Amino acid sequence: MFDVDYTALEKGLELMGVGMLGIFTVLFLLYLTSIFLIKSFPQKEGKDISE
Amino acid sequence: MESFVGGLLTVTSGQIVMMLIGALLIYLGIKKQYEPTLLIPMGLGAVLVNIPGSGLISQEINGQTQEGILDVLFDFGISNELFPLLIFIGIGAMIDFGPLLKNPFMFLFGAAAQFGIFFTILVAIIFRFNLQEAASIGIIGAADGPTSIFVANQLAPHLLGPITVAAYSYMALVPIIQPIAIKAVTTEKERKIKMHYQAESISKTTKILFPIIVVLVAGFVAPASLPLVGFLMFGNLMRECGVLNRLSQSAQNELVNLVSILLGLTISVKMTADQFLNVETLLIIAFGLVAFVMDTIGGVLFAKLLNLFRKEKINPMIGAAGISAFPMSARVIQRMAHEEDNQNFVLMYAIGANVSGQIASVVAGGLVLNYFM
Numbered sequence: 001m002f003d004v005d006y007t008a009l010e011k012g013l014e015l016m017g018v019g020m021l022g023i024f025t026v027l028f029l030l031y032l033t034s035i036f037l038i039k040s041f042p043q044k045e046g047k048d049i050s051e
Numbered sequence: 052m053e054s055f056v057g058g059l060l061t062v063t064s065g066q067i068v069m070m071l072i073g074a075l076l077i078y079l080g081i082k083k084q085y086e087p088t089l090l091i092p093m094g095l096g097a098v099l100v101n102i103p104g105s106g107l108i109s110q111e112i113n114g115q116t117q118e119g120i121l122d123v124l125f126d127f128g129i130s131n132e133l134f135p136l137l138i139f140i141g142i143g144a145m146i147d148f149g150p151l152l153k154n155p156f157m158f159l160f161g162a163a164a165q166f167g168i169f170f171t172i173l174v175a176i177i178f179r180f181n182l183q184e185a186a187s188i189g190i191i192g193a194a195d196g197p198t199s200i201f202v203a204n205q206l207a208p209h210l211l212g213p214i215t216v217a218a219y220s221y222m223a224l225v226p227i228i229q230p231i232a233i234k235a236v237t238t239e240k241e242r243k244i245k246m247h248y249q250a251e252s253i254s255k256t257t258k259i260l261f262p263i264i265v266v267l268v269a270g271f272v273a274p275a276s277l278p279l280v281g282f283l284m285f286g287n288l289m290r291e292c293g294v295l296n297r298l299s300q301s302a303q304n305e306l307v308n309l310v311s312i313l314l315g316l317t318i319s320v321k322m323t324a325d326q327f328l329n330v331e332t333l334l335i336i337a338f339g340l341v342a343f344v345m346d347t348i349g350g351v352l353f354a355k356l357l358n359l360f361r362k363e364k365i366n367p368m369i370g371a372a373g374i375s376a377f378p379m380s381a382r383v384i385q386r387m388a389h390e391e392d393n394q395n396f397v398l399m400y401a402i403g404a405n406v407s408g409q410i411a412s413v414v415a416g417g418l419v420l421n422y423f424m
Contacts, residue, residue, distance in 0.1 A: 016169035
């Protein structure tokens with residue numbers, strides 16, 4: 001039914017793989033970093049910059 | 052006499068259709084309040100640029116090219132990405148990352164809900180768009196107008212008009228699209244899952260360091276995302292640092308308002324009948340819907356996948372809030388949870404996922420651009 005350009009489709013699949021992997025990598029790193037920040041700079045204990 | 056009715060005699064049916072589309076955008080903006088800040092200027096812009104001999108766009112008169120002011124603005128603010136980036140400073144100044152930092156696990160839902168972007172790229176390729184065009188169309192699924200403009204302008208500037216219209220229209224239609232998509236892939240029992248909310252306060256130090264760290268992480272993984280991420284986080288740093296309140300307020304109000312006025316009007320340069328009225332536009336509008344639906348489904352299915360391994364179950368609707376349309380998506384999820392069980396409060400989790408979607412969408416835009424570099 002469709003005259004599909006398989007080379008472009010292959011590239012699209014590659015972009016999908018790279019893109020989703022990249023997004024999850026960045027967001028997972030930010031997840032880990034956030035946990036580190038929250039543990040390292042709790043609002044209590046006088047560790048906050050605002051105190 | 053002829054000179055007075057010349058415009059009326061030379062107007063084409065395509066131009067009339069475009070003026071009607073412009074009128075429809077104005078109607079949707081005013082009556083339905085669908086993204087009025089963009090749809091109203093775009094709507095009037097579509098009328099302006101389709102009047103024959105319009106002095107607003109560049110044209111040849113007696114063999115000489117006369118520059119139109121909208122084309123001048125386009126070169127000044129959109130060709131070089133200036134307007135979308137300035138809007139990002141304002142958006143960054145508006146975002147409170149607190150709900151996300153209180154539940155960092157929500158970061159992952161922002162990532163999962165970008166699935167629609169890449170799914171739509173494949174669909175567009177199947178319909179014979181080339182890879183760059185398909186990527187620009189897929190970015191509608193970022194549910195983030197400035198990111199769509201930024202990416203489309205670099206990869207497929209000729210499709211900027213329909214992509215922008217689709218991106219902003221579907222963002223306004225999130226309250227209609229998402230419930231249908233969510234109900235299609237969840238059971239009533241799943242939608243009733245309650246989540247215990249543990250409110251932790253976030254220190255100012257964390258809030259200040261966070262935008263800087265986002266810039267570093269996103270910058271090293273996807274350097275092409277830095278214009279977007281960098282400006283977004285600059286705005287957020289102004290908000291959180293506590294010593295630039297005046298600038299933060301200006302970014303949230305005056306800057307965003309001024310640029311929005313010019314952005315909407317300027318994009319209409321790409322809404323002339325000859326550029327807009329074709330089968331491609333109809334396909335792009337349809338693909339935009341596919342992108343939003345698949346974003347929603349991607350987020351929900353990811354939450355369901357996580358539930359297979361978790362003791363404390365997540366309400367899978369939270370996954371759908373991982374798109375960038377803030378705060379509409381979070382509100383939709385809370386409303387749906389409340390409809391299923393009036394004692395179910397998932398708003399803070401949904402807001403966390405929604406804010407994560409704002410970061411994920413700009414990272415997605417950067418990664419797509421990175422691929423073509």
